[in-house]
Amino acid sequence: MSLPPSNPITRLTRRLALPGWSVLSFSLTIVAGALLAAALVTGALVVFWVGVPIAVFVLLAIRAWANAQRRVIGGQLGIVIPAPYKPRVKGRLDQQALSMVREAATWRDVAWLAIDATLGFMVNLLYLSVFGIAVYYLVQPLLLATVFRHTSSPVVNNFGFYDFDTAAKTLMLVPLALACGVAWWRWGELLLRWYSYLGVVLLGPTAKTVLTARVSELREARDQTADYAAAELRRIERDLHDGAQARIAALSLTLGMAEELLRDSKPEEAAKLVGEARGECSAVLTEVRQLVRGIHPPVLADRGLSGALQAMSLDHPLPVTVVDRIPGKLPPPVEAAAYFATNEILTNITKHARASKVCIIVEHVAGVLTIEVTDDGCGGAKVAPGGGLDGVRRRLSAFDGTVEVSSPEGGPTVVTMSIPAAGGRIADQVVL
Structure with a gap:
């Protein structure tokens, strides 16, 4: 030291x-x-x-x-x-x-x-x-x-x-x-x-003590990741069963009724049911797309973390500035973890911070991806068990990542996430 x-x-x-x-x-x-x-x-x-x-x-x-x-x-x-x-x-x-x-x-x-x-x-x-x-x-x-x-x-x-x-x-x-x-x-x-x-x-702790503590942390992170994955699978199953599956079943019944009306030579009534089925089909497609976006956003696969963060900033109700200093491409699991963690923090800001603007600085230095999210809200944020920031911590712990929060009363709040990740060429750009 x-x-x-x-x-x-x-x-x-x-x-x-x-x-x-x-x-x-x-x-x-x-x-x-x-x-x-x-x-x-x-x-x-x-x-x-x-x-x-x-x-x-x-x-x-x-x-x-x-x-x-x-x-x-x-x-x-x-x-x-x-x-x-x-x-x-x-x-x-x-x-x-x-x-x-x-x-x-x-x-x-x-x-x-x-x-x-x-x-x-x-x-x-x-x-x-x-x-x-x-x-x-x-x-x-x-x-x-x-x-x-x-x-x-x-x-x-x-x-x-x-x-x-x-x-x-x-x-x-x-x-x-x-x-x-x-x-x-x-x-x-x-x-x-x-x-x-x-x-x-x-x-100070000996090397053996540090190694033992590290193994315990990794074991706990593994268990938390497994629990989180199981919870996500249950959520997806529930959303499919209660949402898309029920809508598709109703769509099948509607089309069956339209088929019976056509057999009874009632084309106008059948056409009306087919129109309803078409509208329901569009609603089911939208719901499935939202569900897929929650599992792995298409923009993340198409444009990488940079493009996904830019799209996220455009969809956010507050003005979000993204300072992008990340490589052109990172490992997909790291990108997904960084994307969803950042999305969770932005959601918390919308719900609790009473902020007027947000700044996201993303950089990749010495093999570590760092994401710093700053808002000018009321402050007082902390990592509480079961809270949003605790969920971010558990999500990143599977990648040996860390979350640090600086949030004095009255603000500003700065949340810094660090994730070990291999990277390539670094390009700088600012997106408003």
Whole structure:
């Protein structure tokens, strides 16, 4: 992991904020020392029954401390360190304690606890000491010349061999302050970053944990996709049975009645029934076309995702701007998923956003198709179980895709979908 790229102003701000991070880390090292002592005492008491509930409490406290460390280190480095713990076992206290003890993540937390209580204490103390010396001896001449000017004998800088107790004398300590300031500026950030990356190694999930979690996510995505496909098949069957099939059955009866009228030499009445049947046939054809469009739009097969999004923007009741930066052709399953996901988001905007315009930006960079849908509505959108955005998330999870929502109250709302996809030549065009 590495720090995200930033401009000089951001780098300067981050470096000036490091003393605050170090103070926070230093306070956590003190907590680490207390927890380490508690863990050692608990290890001695765990052979007795009274030590079991204490062990559970201490282990949970260590996990809370480790999670605080993950947030502090992640905030300092600009990364996210996920917690690698398994779901907590429910049951007797001895079962809970045994489950946590068996986890490799627990022992990694304990290892970092011991390191942070010793090495972390010294690293942060050294960093803060160098920073404090630089600030103290740079500011001290000014303080002695102003605030403490009328003090008869200020007790400062008593080194045993010489008392720097006046503003003029403390000017001789400015080179020391400058040297500490240069050391802090040059090596302080490197020291804290090195120590923070050591924490990432121990506090972050192992490759095995990441792989296990990934397999679980893929299994869940597969199950959700299978459920979604089964629900879609049931919907298609229901639409065909209740809609087109019933209309065709009625059409057959109408034509049968027309046939009987022709046999009875009643051509005018038969012609009337045939006209009705013709109108019903057109209605059935329209309904079947709508059903087919819901399964796989013809425009998607004919013109690809670009053309399908353009057609979708023209049919939408709001003004929709499409900024198209996608390849000429993508894999059909990816195009279908992107099309229906975008259509679902536009439907949600129409129902809930109270927006006046929508912008869709589609691009393909480094093998990832990204679709960003922005509206100027009221905001407040979120991914709720069973909601439209949750359906989009479940649809894209089958393709290892993600959905991110930024929707503060008052808007604007930005929904960003990312789908891994192979692509070819990129062409840019703007469609209004």
